[in-house]
Amino acid sequence: MAHRLLAERVRAGDTVIDATAGNGHDTLFLAELVGDTGRVHAYDVQSSAIRATEVRLESVGYKDRVELHHASHTDIAEREEPIQAAIFNLGYLPGSDKQIITQADSTLEAVQSALSRLMSGGIVLLVVYVGHAGGEKEAEALERYARTLSTHEYLVLKYEYINPDNRPPYILAIEKK
Amino acid sequence: MAHRLLAERVRAGDTVIDATAGNGHDTLFLAELVGDTGRVHAYDVQSSAIRATEVRLESVGYKDRVELHHASHTDIAEREEPIQAAIFNLGYLPGSDKQIITQADSTLEAVQSALSRLMSGGIVLLVVYVGHAGGEKEAEALERYARTLSTHEYLVLKYEYINPDNRPPYILAIEKK
Numbered sequence: 001m002a003h004r005l006l007a008e009r010v011r012a013g014d015t016v017i018d019a020t021a022g023n024g025h026d027t028l029f030l031a032e033l034v035g036d037t038g039r040v041h042a043y044d045v046q047s048s049a050i051r052a053t054e055v056r057l058e059s060v061g062y063k064d065r066v067e068l069h070h071a072s073h074t075d076i077a078e079r080e081e082p083i084q085a086a087i088f089n090l091g092y093l094p095g096s097d098k099q100i101i102t103q104a105d106s107t108l109e110a111v112q113s114a115l116s117r118l119m120s121g122g123i124v125l126l127v128v129y130v131g132h133a134g135g136e137k138e139a140e141a142l143e144r145y146a147r148t149l150s151t152h153e154y155l156v157l158k159y160e161y162i163n164p165d166n167r168p169p170y171i172l173a174i175e176k177k
Numbered sequence: 178m179a180h181r182l183l184a185e186r187v188r189a190g191d192t193v194i195d196a197t198a199g200n201g202h203d204t205l206f207l208a209e210l211v212g213d214t215g216r217v218h219a220y221d222v223q224s225s226a227i228r229a230t231e232v233r234l235e236s237v238g239y240k241d242r243v244e245l246h247h248a249s250h251t252d253i254a255e256r257e258e259p260i261q262a263a264i265f266n267l268g269y270l271p272g273s274d275k276q277i278i279t280q281a282d283s284t285l286e287a288v289q290s291a292l293s294r295l296m297s298g299g300i301v302l303l304v305v306y307v308g309h310a311g312g313e314k315e316a317e318a319l320e321r322y323a324r325t326l327s328t329h330e331y332l333v334l335k336y337e338y339i340n341p342d343n344r345p346p347y348i349l350a351i352e353k354k
Contacts, residue, residue: 146339161335162324
């Protein structure tokens, strides 16, 4: 679903952000969308994530399309060029230490930075997990913030599976008008 | 959004249902999707809705693609052929008597009938309004029911704008696996 929303809005030549590179799945998908002339900036605080993403990109020859930042996604504020999209895949890195999770405060700061750089017609996607310790707190903070965004400037759409056995992530999609 | 979801799944030649013809907007959209070889069954209890829908269809030459049923959507149970999609646009008929609203019990019965005829890969869309008297009750009943649907057989996705000034409708999309 998140990829479908990105594919609808990201075109060749666009600049986009993967705020949580993780194992590189979203980075790779974005690199496909922006093509040879576009640019993906991918962030992760964990060196294992940056390495995994690099390997994945090299395997398909997309390394040149991506700038890897071994840094917190709060560093999104340090650049200024407008972006067409950003994705935040929250929670912990699959297959790694579940103690290292994204945190409400820094996530919120990074989301605000991404929105400040978002172009009209662009989208910021938050893939929100509530199944791990700390997940509920982060989810609440993000949803509270998203509800305050002006309807004149943004549409915020929540996509949620409501009949699952366990608790899957849901998506908050913030679209700039 | 509802139309986008329908367009993704409905193809020429399909049989589909507009459970609440209303002013005919959804009926017309479905008639476009199913084409000359498909069939739309449109239901409404209000004769003004059936007339408005008929006029709209005739104006674009789609009358032959649609069977209008001046009847409650609970009559969906009286037919048996499989359907690819059904849409329920709940609440009251725009521009008419706001006392005549869809009711939780009959809506739930009609939704169950539609699901029993739904083909694999098909979708039932509920456009749920909560801004009018009785809306909350119907919404709660539908969402409670949707949450009970087996994840082996259905995916239920809720699409909801969360930053509006007023309370727009939200969508429950029930997709048959």
